[in-house]
Amino acid sequence: MSWLVFWLIAQMIAGSHSCLKCSKDAMALKDEFKNEFLERKLRAEPDLKKKLQELVDNTIEGLSHQRIDPEKYMAMIDETTLGILATHFKRSMNRIMENDFEDGQLFNEVNWSLQKLTTTFQEIMPAITKLHCSNECGVMMYVSINCFNCVTRSHSCNKGIYCGERRIQVEMDEDLILDCALRWHKASHGMKMYRFYRVVNGKQQVMTTGKDSFLVKKEANSNDTGRYRCEMLDPEGDPASRLEFHVVVLPPVGKTTWFTRPHITMMEGSLALGVSSRAPPPQEDWTAWIVIGSTGGVLFLVVAGFVFYYRRKNKEDEEEDEEEDKESESESSEMVEM
Template sequence: MPWVVWLALWALGIPGDRGCLQCDPGSMRLLRELTGTYLKQQLRGDPELRERLEALLQRSLKGLAELPIGTHTFMGVIDEKTMGEVAAHFRRAVTRIMENDFKDGQLFNEVMWSLQALKEAFTNLMAQFQREVFCPNKCGRMVHQFIDCWACKTELFSCNRNLSCGKRTLQVHQDDDLILDCALTWHRASYGAKSYRFYREVGGSEQVMVTGPEAFLIKKEARANDSGRYRCEMLNAKGWVCSELHFQVTVTPLPGNSTRPPAPLLLGPLTLPPPLSSPSPPGGPGDWTVWVIIGSSAGLVLLLVAGCAWVYRRQQRMPEEDSDSPGGQVKT
């Protein structure tokens, strides 16, 4: 059986004596429980096998730090998230072994299988760590907070690239907002407080416009004289420049005019159409109709009064005419 153990050691690549899992206290407590009480109880009849399994477990975990250093494998450091995933995988495997009553060869096979699965999981997680976490910046200076797998200490690591992150060309219509965006995708993941400083080139030299925590600079209602060259810097908590962007801004005038035409002025008094129910204004057609009706009524009344007066006077004069006629007699 010894040759199988050493074959496993070779497959895991574990000649070293330090590993990332030794930096996780929970994993180390579980490992001591596995190599102590559990193996002594399960392999009491085969002390040689128990000793070899204990050595295999110890050296396998420490040997994870000896994987080939490269872009897709391991760099000797690990972040807290990846460390938590590796530790969780190890604890699940050990717990599964201890919860079952494995004996002798079956126990040995389960331990071997678990160690091989642990190595594969660690390799895959470290490849993901390399792609997504470790130095993803293509430019600038990015600061990480990682766990050193050799010293088990949290330290700051700097990923240094060219500070210049390129040039952007912006075209803005006059009276629109001019927005300078200094943020890069890796800025948020870079460790520590950050600030941004914006410059404008005037007369061949740069002048500081603003410095603050915001990655955006907004100029309301851009004018033609806002055209020109700008630059922004991202600074870390120590004031070191971590990245810079250049901008070439062109403000285009409005078509046909250099300025936006003003709103037309309001000329003359404000007039509103009369409501439907309002009377006709004086002198309109409605006035003549009223006066015709009034005149006709008054004429008719005067005619009636004159007729009545004439009839009354006629009746008063008739007796006088009878007494004055010849041969007239007065009755007594």
């Protein structure tokens, strides 16, 4: 049995502390839930109030009594994981306090939320062991919090700052991108800065320093061929990792030319224009025909409208003449009869 196991057992016998207790915000909300919310909500039911208060305390305390397994729980937690755990707890407690649960339903909601808290703790803790010294090279910084006494300590895992060389080929006029980020950089604690250099005759020339882990050089040309270097700086400004880049700018290959400069000759005859073999074939210009067709269509519609109107007018006039003739004949017949 390792010294770590003996130490953990001794800590538990002496009186353990849950990792969640290292979050001041979570503990403040726990006290509000126990001493204010439950006191007000269950004033007439002291037994249920006491049962829920004990359930909250025992669950939080029980987080430190999880199975001792170096791959799952080392009685230590980092700031990010503690923040995730505290956020989950605060969200659950706030949800309960904001809803008007009564008696049995209140007990079920609290019990379910605390069970979920334990499950979340078991799921997020293994990530700590995966992050511990996960850097293949460089100096990784991390901060751990002792779950028993909430003491915070800074650690470093130094594997040498040199992290290899990358060979990059880019075509001329394309963007040159130097990416300095490594997988473990994000997990390393503290503010990180990146510095890029151009190496000329063995001497470093600083190009840029900032939070971005990449450098972009627009429209690379032959002068950009050469050696580059980037460093990730720790919060103290010291190099934590270093990458070398060997950049080669290639001449343009396979570029499609859509337009070429006219080639003027001194020979007699018409002017000859150079045409790219990859240029699209010339297309007929239908613009004039489209204009003529559109104009003719408009004129046809106008003429057809006049003809239709003229014929309709004549037809109405003829009908009026026929009605007048009929009325005249009727009047003549009446005069004869008289």
